[in-house]
Amino acid sequence: MSALEAGGRTNPWAMRSLQAGLFGLFLDFLTLSLFGAGFPQGLAFGLTATASLVAVSGVLIAHASGHARRRDPRFEGVDLGTAGLLLSLLAFVIAAFLNGLLGLLLVPLFWPFWIVLGIVAATLHLRSRAAEQAFAATYDASSESAACSRCAQREFLRTGRWMGDAWICRTCSAGGSA
Ligand SMILES: [Zn+2]
Numbered sequence: 001m002s003a004l005e006a007g008g009r010t011n012p013w014a015m016r017s018l019q020a021g022l023f024g025l026f027l028d029f030l031t032l033s034l035f036g037a038g039f040p041q042g043l044a045f046g047l048t049a050t051a052s053l054v055a056v057s058g059v060l061i062a063h064a065s066g067h068a069r070r071r072d073p074r075f076e077g078v079d080l081g082t083a084g085l086l087l088s089l090l091a092f093v094i095a096a097f098l099n100g101l102l103g104l105l106l107v108p109l110f111w112p113f114w115i116v117l118g119i120v121a122a123t124l125h126l127r128s129r130a131a132e133q134a135f136a137a138t139y140d141a142s143s144e145s146a147a148c149s150r151c152a153q154r155e156f157l158r159t160g161r162w163m164g165d166a167w168i169c170r171t172c173s174a175g176g177s178a
Pocket residue numbers: 148149150151152153168169170171172173
């Protein structure tokens with residue numbers, strides 16, 4: 001949450017997800033460059049395993065970046081988080097294809113598991129989506145303020161805060177129980 005409190009105009013999560021995506025792709029290409037005579041299998045596996053982890057963290061950071069962007073409309077410029085997400089996904093697919101993980105993940109036996117996982121993730125998202133939409137609906141760019149979700153008083157972005165899935169004013173955050 002520190003990124004939200006930084007109050008800067010650039011979204012630090014977006015840059016980090018982009019870096020993770022690029023680093024994951026770099027590891028993928030490094031693995032591909034090993035193909036040929038005397039292919040070191042252990043090294044290749046290590047590289048693609050690392051690339052997968054880096055790419056997954058890139059996806060998670062891009063996700064945090066999207067929330068940060070919706071919760072602080074002062075973030076400006078191109079949304080690098082989307083680029084970070086796409087590059088991280090690409091890096092993951094390439095790495096997972098190279099080390100055989102992709103074939104394993106796509107086994108029909110696992111499909112119900114992925115579907116349930118998707119439904120759970122989507123359900124968990126409904127609350128934050130609703131909170132972010134309510135926030136966006138009352139946000140006023142000229143005063144940089146939005147209505148508190150508890151007492152409906154206008155609060156400035158720099159003094160209010162996000163607590164879980166709720167945008168709340170200073171008074172409510174000081175006296176609130178959550
Ligand atoms: Zn309030």
